[in-house]
Amino acid sequence: MSQILTATAKSDLGATQCLVRKSDLTQIRFEDFTLKPDDLQPDQLLVKIDSFAFTANNITYAELGDKMAYWGFFPPGGRTADAEDWGVIPVWGFADVVASRHPTIAVDERIYGFFPMATHLVMTPGKLTDSSFVESAPHRAKLPPAYNSYLRITTEPTFAEPFEPYQALLRPLFVTSFLIDDFLADEQFFGAQTVLLSSASAKTAFGLAHLLHRRKNITVVGLTSAGNRAFVEGLGCYDRVVTYDEISARPVEDAVYVDFAGSADLRRAIHEHYGDALKYSCAVGLSHREMNPPGKGLPGPKPLFFFAPDRIVKRSRDWGRGGLEGKLNTAWNDFIPVLQHWIRVIRSNGRSAVEAAYRATLAGKIRPDEGHILSLRD
Numbered sequence: 001m002s003q004i005l006t007a008t009a010k011s012d013l014g015a016t017q018c019l020v021r022k023s024d025l026t027q028i029r030f031e032d033f034t035l036k037p038d039d040l041q042p043d044q045l046l047v048k049i050d051s052f053a054f055t056a057n058n059i060t061y062a063e064l065g066d067k068m069a070y071w072g073f074f075p076p077g078g079r080t081a082d083a084e085d086w087g088v089i090p091v092w093g094f095a096d097v098v099a100s101r102h103p104t105i106a107v108d109e110r111i112y113g114f115f116p117m118a119t120h121l122v123m124t125p126g127k128l129t130d131s132s133f134v135e136s137a138p139h140r141a142k143l144p145p146a147y148n149s150y151l152r153i154t155t156e157p158t159f160a161e162p163f164e165p166y167q168a169l170l171r172p173l174f175v176t177s178f179l180i181d182d183f184l185a186d187e188q189f190f191g192a193q194t195v196l197l198s199s200a201s202a203k204t205a206f207g208l209a210h211l212l213h214r215r216k217n218i219t220v221v222g223l224t225s226a227g228n229r230a231f232v233e234g235l236g237c238y239d240r241v242v243t244y245d246e247i248s249a250r251p252v253e254d255a256v257y258v259d260f261a262g263s264a265d266l267r268r269a270i271h272e273h274y275g276d277a278l279k280y281s282c283a284v285g286l287s288h289r290e291m292n293p294p295g296k297g298l299p300g301p302k303p304l305f306f307f308a309p310d311r312i313v314k315r316s317r318d319w320g321r322g323g324l325e326g327k328l329n330t331a332w333n334d335f336i337p338v339l340q341h342w343i344r345v346i347r348s349n350g351r352s353a354v355e356a357a358y359r360a361t362l363a364g365k366i367r368p369d370e371g372h373i374l375s376l377r378d
């Protein structure tokens with residue numbers, strides 16, 4: 001077994017992780033701990049997390065931490081008496097290998113994927129190709145496979161360095177946008193020609209709007225708050241933009257509702273206004289941070305949850321893993337050029353910056369044209 005430890009990683013490393021209280025997401029703290037590269041098991045890696053994106057999607061991971069196992073990805077370890085009450089929110093980002101006992105993955109390789117809000121992670125690569133590997137730590141075996149796949153950037157030419165922030169910020173969300181567009185087309189839009197998207201200013205929503213806008217005979221209606229209306233109108237991928245308080249004035253026509261907001265009041269207003277003209281109700285997100293059930297006596301179709309990792313499993317079966325990736329890459333490469341006009345990347349480093357960005361995202365105070373890239377490294 002090769003041992004390719006870097007000089008810097010031979011000695012103990014100081015690491016930090018960011019924890020939030022599971023029952024009260026306004027409570028956040030940072031915890032320092034020591035990692036010993038000498039403790040790496042054969043085939044394991046120690047990676048240093050360079051940067052990660054933070055959006056409403058990460059808040060939803062925390063909101064659904066128990067229900068959908070998001071707390072299970074990066075267990076914080078029992079360093080304090082109340083350790084069980086705290087969790088580490090998963091984020092999408094980039095990391096560099098600083099120590100390796102893996103025969104193929106060398107120090108300095110750069111990796112993209114699902115990481116903890118932390119400075120470091122010990123990883124156990126399993127199935128490996130030139131461009132990717134699957135994390136095979138036992139505690140992750142039962143979690144959705146889409147989150148366990150990591151890209152090896154050094155060998156992956158589609159990851160140009162200037163686009164890294166967009167990759168972290170939007171690629172995982174765009175996968176969902178792509179899969180919903182594909183799902184709706186696969187279902188012939190349930191006979192409707194209008195698609196209503198709530199939280200139209202959200203990145204996952206406007207990624208979907210961008211794809212739907214390219215389809216013939218589909219009208220894309222963005223529903224948003226008054227404060228985000230100008231941003232949504234400026235995107236140019238919504239045929240119409242309607243603020244939440246204007247919905248009752250919309251003409252009733254056959255429509256599909258794709259819900260990124262998750263607001264029970266909004267859902268009821270749409271279902272009551274459209275009634276039987278609502279052909280499908282697709283529950284995707286919780287950006288408005290309400291955990292209310294669909295509601296009894298809701299007119300129209302029962303809202304059904306769309307979980308992107310499940311659809312990935314289906315389309316990987318239908319098209320093969322390479323087939324899905326090929327279609328996704330084509331769509332993504334078309335999206336990147338417009339993105340740079342829509343999103344201004346803001347980089348911040350350090351605990352107080354991470355805490356500030358976390359709190360602003362939690363409170364819904366991030367401007368929709370901002371994309372936050374954070375780091376806890378020195």
Ligand SMILES: NC(=O)c1ccc[n+]([C@@H]2O[C@H](COP(=O)([O-])OP(=O)(O)OC[C@H]3O[C@@H](n4cnc5c(N)ncnc54)[C@H](OP(=O)(O)O)[C@@H]3O)[C@@H](O)[C@H]2O)c1
Pocket residue numbers: 055056057058060061172173176198199200201202203204205223224225228260261283284285286287288289306307308309361362363364365367368
């Ligand atoms: N089911 C799945 O597989 C899946 C996959 C990907 C994403 N999602 C979900 O889609 C949602 C959007 O995620 P994203 O990362 O794309 O969002 P984002 O870009 O960070 O969205 C920001 C927008 O969400 C609304 N918002 C955010 N926080 C709010 C708050 N506290 N109060 C009221 N409105 C708030 C605002 O939009 P408006 O003013 O326009 O309402 C805001 O402009 C998340 O819930 C995410 O988990 C689900």
